[in-house]
Amino acid sequence: MHIVLVLDHAHVNGGQAKVAIDSAVGLRARGHDVTLFAAVGPVDPRLTEAGVEVVCLGQDDLNSASSKLAFAAQVVWNAPAARALAARLSACDPARTLVHVHGWAKALSPAIGRVLARCGLPVTYTMHEFFLVCPNGGFYDFRRHEICHRTPLSGACIATNCDSRSYAHKALRLVRHVALDRVSGMRAVFRHVVTISALQESVITPHMPPGTVFHRVDNPIPAVDHGPKPVPGEHFLFVGRLSPEKGAPHFAEAARQAGLRSVFVGDGPSGAMLRARYPEAVFLGWKSPAEVAGLMRAARALVFPSVWYEGQPLTVYEALATGTPVIVSDACAGREAVADGETGLWFPSGDAAALAAHLRTLSDDGVARRMSAAAHARYWAAPLSLERHLDRLTAVYTLVQADHAARAGSAAPAPALARAALS
Template identity: 60%
Template sequence: MRIVVVTDHAHINGGLAKVAIDSAKGFARRGHRVDYFAAVGPVEPGLAEAGVTVTLLDQPDVLSTSSLARFGAQWLWNGAAEQGLARLLAACDPAETIVHVHGWAKALSPSIGRALKKAGLPVVHTLHEYYLACPNGGFYDYGAARNCDYTAMSGGCIAHNCDSRGYHRKLMRVGRHALMRYGSGLYDTARHLITISKLQREVVAPYMPKDAAFYEVGNPIDVTDHGPKGEHRPGDFVFVGRLSAEKGPRYFAQAAELAGVTPVFVGDGPERAALEREFPRATFLGWKDPAGVREALRAARALVFPSVWYEGQPLTVYESLALGTPVIVSDICAGREAVVDGETGFWFRCADAHSLAGAIARLKDDDLARRMSDAAYARYWADPLTLDRHLDALAAVYEKVRADWRKAPSLAAHAEALL
């Protein structure tokens, strides 16, 4: 099988890129021919070491561009991405190829849809976020700091400013979303969709083509089995992640104050300065490398995950459970699916500091914290989210997608005519 991985970044800058890169390397090591097509470098060295062929456009994204005006044109319609992907796909044998799109919204743009549609190859999308359904990619109202109440692309949606940078940016997002859906062909390729949580499927299904097929494949979790904590003394309540409004750090700080504990924040972001002023007793450790994050999670009494938006599959929640640390999680986000309420942690009402404080107060009990720690560890490792398990699930999806493609003679004939 030839697997063409399409995504914005060729290096690990977050969970999406890590999953794309790890799966590409994993399939190459299993003997498949793997191409990795991306806009933004540098290239993760492990790709070449695993035998993956990388096509890099060497373009910027919004964080690395030297000219927002020039990048705006790329963000709207990346002609180089369309042409480069078209050349790559034209060299692929339709009888053996699958195209897997992980991400396009940060640099590649909707233009890749034209190349995908012209090639006529079987395509599967992993929905790491919500850009195929929502103009801002998250069904989140940044101005109100809560989930959005509007139907995406409805009149109310278009008229409402949910963007973090202003209404002009919202209108740009609306325009690009309309182009993605009606003018690029990208939406037309979204017939086979991998979701990474049940909640994600519930959220996006009303916006996807009626004949779309959904497959749930959890992301792999890069964590080592260190064994149960045993009689380890429970530590602090810890938040890990970006200190931004949608992640809910303020609710954690407020709840910790109500519960009489010291909140510990691992991470950084735009909310940090205000939180430090408002909550001087809180501890802020800043960003840590992956090993430092795992050390902080292993030592914690509980991870507090107060996100106020849907999320996709928050990997920190699973990593915490694997390390034997219970999780207190918002009931609106997909992280709740990993937590058995009352056994491996607690759910609390989203954006409700008093509800969160109640859960924190319960876990101040050392014996309960130890029991939940043992349960979290045992439940995770009874069915761990390993890379091999992830690859097996993806391979099964690929075969289903390819079988469906073979049943559509017009597509197959079109693809073969292009070769």
């Protein structure tokens, strides 16, 4: 199989690119021909070392653009990227090629939608976030600090300043979404969509065309099994961006109410406020992945108080893999990884008092020990390894190729083996 992976960045700058690049290297190791097409460099050296063909356009993203006006035009309609993608896909063998889009909103733009619609190749898309269906990508009102239930591009959506920066930035995203919806027809291009949580699928289904086929493929987790924890940890831990949507202020307040120590790994716009308001908390800043894993292993529980939709928060799974229970908000997809009362606890989103009660519950050594053992056993019974991710992904590819061929009138339905792999 020849797999063309399409995304904004050719290096790891977040979870989306990490999953795409890890899968590119893994698929190449399995003998597939892999091309990674990206707008923004530099190129991750692992790609070339693995024998992955890389087409990187050397374009800008928001952080590197010298002209914000020029970049605004790029994110609405990146014609050079569309031409380059069309040229590369035109050289592909349609009998063995599949195009898998991981990201487009940060640099490639909706312009690639027309190319994908006309290329004659099977295509699929992983919904890492919500930009395909929501102008600001998160169904979240950053001004009111609440989940947004407005219909995208409705009058209420257009009139609401929900952007974390300014309404001017929201207006640009609205223009881009109009280009996506009315010019490129990008949503209709992806008959097959990969989702990473049940919550995500339920959120996007009303906004996708009828007949869209959803496939669940969990992201891989780079975890190491160190065995069950011998004793419960000491501190309650938060890992991530210190911002209102991540719920960091709720955790700080809950820990104060419970009279327990809170430890924060990460930083962000709420950092200064939290340090001033909660001097009893410990703020460690950003740490390396190895340091974070050690802190998780030493924690009594990870607290994941996010108040917005999260596609598949990897931090939750990483904590469970270390044998650390998780206290999770019921508003985010992280709850799907936590068996309430067994491997952790759910609490009502934004309710600091309820979170404080759960912190007190896990302060009991017996409860913490029981949940720690269950968290470790449950995760490692079916770990989210890269190999498992690749197995699932290639089964989806087989189905997408077969469906594409069948709809073109040149092949039978997908083989039973592939269907079984997805059941």
